[in-house]
Amino acid sequence: MVEIFEGAIPVEETLSKWYKSEKSRNYGAFIPFVGTVRDEDSIEGLSFDIYEPILLKWFEKWQEVAKERGAFLKMAHSKGDVLLHESSYISAVFSPKRRVALELIDEFVEDFKKNAPIWKYDLKNGKRIYAEERSQKIAGSGLLK
Amino acid sequence: MIKVEFLGPIGKENLEVEVSTLSELGEILSKDDEISEWLSKCAIAVNDEIVFNKDRELQSGDKISLLPPVCGG
Numbered sequence: 001m002v003e004i005f006e007g008a009i010p011v012e013e014t015l016s017k018w019y020k021s022e023k024s025r026n027y028g029a030f031i032p033f034v035g036t037v038r039d040e041d042s043i044e045g046l047s048f049d050i051y052e053p054i055l056l057k058w059f060e061k062w063q064e065v066a067k068e069r070g071a072f073l074k075m076a077h078s079k080g081d082v083l084l085h086e087s088s089y090i091s092a093v094f095s096p097k098r099r100v101a102l103e104l105i106d107e108f109v110e111d112f113k114k115n116a117p118i119w120k121y122d123l124k125n126g127k128r129i130y131a132e133e134r135s136q137k138i139a140g141s142g143l144l145k
Numbered sequence: 146m147i148k149v150e151f152l153g154p155i156g157k158e159n160l161e162v163e164v165s166t167l168s169e170l171g172e173i174l175s176k177d178d179e180i181s182e183w184l185s186k187c188a189i190a191v192n193d194e195i196v197f198n199k200d201r202e203l204q205s206g207d208k209i210s211l212l213p214p215v216c217g218g
Contacts (some may be wrong), residue, residue, distance in 0.1 A: 027218045049153045051212065055194040077217060089218040109218075113170030114183075119153030126211035130154035135214035140197045144171035145185040 002143055003076040004050060006085035018092055020124040025115035027072070027094040034111055035089035036081055043131075044123040046107050051117040062108055071095035071104055072145050075112075079125060115139060147173045149174075155183055167191075168201045170209060180211075187211040 003014070015032055022030065037046050064071045071093055078088040091109060095101035112134050116138060121128040147164055151157040164170045167189065174180045182188055188195055190210040191203070203209075 034186070048217070051152050051210070054190060054210075054212070057193065066187065099205045106200065112217055114215075116214055116215060117152065117212055120216040120218075121154070130155070131216055132214065135216040137214045138195065138212050140195055141185055141188045141212075141214070142185045143189045143199050144167060144174060144187070 001074055002052075002056060003074075004052065005076060005078050006080050007078060008082045009076050009078055009090055009092065011087045011090065013093075014076055014090055016139045022072070022094050025094070025125075027096060029094065029095045029098040031101045031105045032090060032092040033105055034087055036087045037084050039084045041122070042124060045081055045086070045139070046088060047087060047121040047123055047128050048077070048079050049119040049121075050077060050079045054117045060103060062111070066093065066095075068109075069095070069100050069104065070097075071100050073104075073108060077118060082124075146205055147203050147207050147209060148165075149211070150182070151183075151211050153215075155211060155213055155218050156198065165203055167201050167203065167209075170203075171199065172217070178195070184199060187213050 011034055061071055063119060073093055075091045082088040093101045115116045115138050120131040123129055146161050148175060149160040162170065162173060174184060190212060192208055
């Protein structure tokens with residue numbers, strides 16, 4: 001499942017909901033990753049565009065990977081503006097054993113950064129500026145050059 | 146007719162073009178000053194699946210998406 005929020009994610013509510021929904025399902029490990037907007041480079045916040053059809057397909061492929069290892073993923077992301085010290089991203093893995101969960105959250109978040117169709121903008125002086133220098137080309141880029 | 150959409154920061158309205166392969170679409174887009182600089186950076190999706198073969202044939206009603214570099218989180 002992928003939850004998309006307009007603006008900042010309600011972190012405590014989301015983590016609590018995820019914890020409660022899975023705690024009786026015999027997963028021994030629950031590892032959440034929460035991404036929070038840092039105060040740096042004089043930004044007022046970040047802003048995001050998401051292309052949901054491909055994001056959902058990308059996520060379902062990872063859910064299959066997780067399932068093969070007996071684990072289960074959840075993810076939430078913001079679209080639109082997220083201000084300093086608010087959170088724009090949460091992912092979490094539930095697994096019977098800790099080692100699977102630790103490895104999977106690492107692989108999942110790394111691939112998320114490389115291939116999830118989400119675009120980030122800095123909010124600076126009221127403007128929305130594409131964070132191109134921090135962005136990565138998706139696998140297969142340049143096909144039509 | 147093929148629909149072309151430009152995602153994220155490209156900031157261009159959708160196009161509708163008559164082409165039968167991705168290569169032909171690439172030739173058209175490379176002549177567009179607003180788009181040509183994006184082509185080397187963008188991944189291409191056909192009907193919401195990322196594709197890796199430029200010779201892929203297209204059919205009327207297909208949707209092509211250009212996906213520029215990403216940075217979620």
